Amino acid sequence: MKPATFAYVRAGSLEEALAALAEGGDDAKPIAGGQSLVPALNMRLVRPSLLVDIGRAGLDGIAANGVLRVGATTRQAALSDDDRVHPLVRQALPFVGHFVTRNRGTVGGSIAHADGAAELPLCLVAVGGSVVVDGPDGRREIPASELFVTHFTTALRAGELVVETVWPLAAAGERSAFAEHALRAGDFAQSMAAVVLRRDEAGRVASARVAVGAVTDRPTRLDDVEALLVGSVGAEAAAEAGALAARLVDPPGSTHASARYLRALTGTLVTRAIGGAS
Amino acid sequence: MTAIELTVNGRVVRETVEPRLLLTDFLRHRLGLTGTHVGCEHGVCGACTVMLDGASVRGCCVLAVQADGCSVETVESLAGNGPLTALQESFRRHHALQCGFCTPGILMAATDLLARTTPTRAEIVDLLSGHLCRCTGYTPIVDAIEACVESARARSGGT
DSSP states (O other), X not given: OOOOOOEEEEOSSHHHHHHHHHHHGGGEEEESSOTTHHHXXXXXXXXXXXXXXXXXXXXOOEEESSEEEEETTOBTHXXXXXXXXXXXXXXXXXXXXXXXXXXXXXXXXXXXXXXXXXXXXXXXXXXXOEEEEESTTOOEEEEHHHHEEETTEESOOTTOEEEEEEEEOOOTTEEEEEEEEXXXXXXXXXXXXXXXXXXOTTSBEEEEEEEEESSSSSOEEOHHHHHHHTTOXXXXXXXXXXXXXXXXXOOOOOSSOOHHHHHHHHHHHHHHHHHHTO | OEEEEEEXXXXXXXXXXXTTOBHHHIIIIISOOTTSOOOOSSSSSOTTEEXXXXXXXXXXXXXXXXXXXXXXXXXXXXXXXXXXXXXXXXXXXXXXXXXXXXHHHHHHHHXXXXXXXXXXXXXXXXXXXXXXXXXXXXHHHHHHHHHHHHHHHHHHTOO
């Protein structure tokens, strides 16, 4: 299908983008890479009256100053070529769409779209990042833990725009892994798990971050699994942690997989990711 | 309607388009460049893949107005009226096409991949996960792309 009609404005700066979004009201949508939005337009799942193109608003680029600041319209592909990007993100990136869509899709767009089955939002939660947004009430920073509300819904207020995503740098003694299962390579995940483990000098897990997605309505850290892992050595607790993760999630079944299957799958992926991070 | 100016296969074109016009439809219907195919229109099948400012993109997931001021290359740019590119020649030699519907998109994506990296066979297979071939001819397609990596390596004297 083809998109329904809409008006189009290309913003040359953040100020122009915010002004156009404010004028367009609830029915205006920002567009950057368009790798989720244009398919949705084509299928007429969304019919905005105005698209504000922020692709040339000067919101791209990567800078490190204690954290990694990734401009909203930075292409996903740019993350794979940058050593400063947290290893978890680089491990997850091959699962983000395809080679060709990563050339066009943006980091900020993926975060703001908040698809429950998207990899970058899960990574942002797993590493404890945040987003910087700007809008009618000025600039503010929202931690990833408070950003994702439910499917395709974030804590952004009307007229606000993600201008930057903020990613902690990898810490010493930290190892991470990402595991995902999809029906086809590049397809939406059926389940996925991200694990970041920090160990002390004796090799014991000092802190753990375990997050799952696709089986939840937003990227979700599993506190009880993290607590179980603290103090463990190597991957000795991986199987038990996976079994616990399987009990903690409650996904609805679908045509492709029953709820029971998805719970078991999540447990397997958590176990696998803990092994990968050990 | 929005006025746009872009370079397509080295030629400057100026057109007035509706914002909702997809880049693929602009190339095919306005410019008559029907080498770019239209499959799923939601970024999955890869048939519409073209180069936009030097990077392969889905033509169906880009609005023509977004390409204003940009440079676009389609499959027609590869050989022009001259000899086939090494990749196209390798496709011919390995019989890497049957009906040819998926071929333009794969050629553009693989041209991009080969320009940027020296891909392994696994990376070539991963690239092709974004391109549906319903004649199920993936193995000769992988062979054709891999042969280009090998011949480029042989030419550069590398290992």
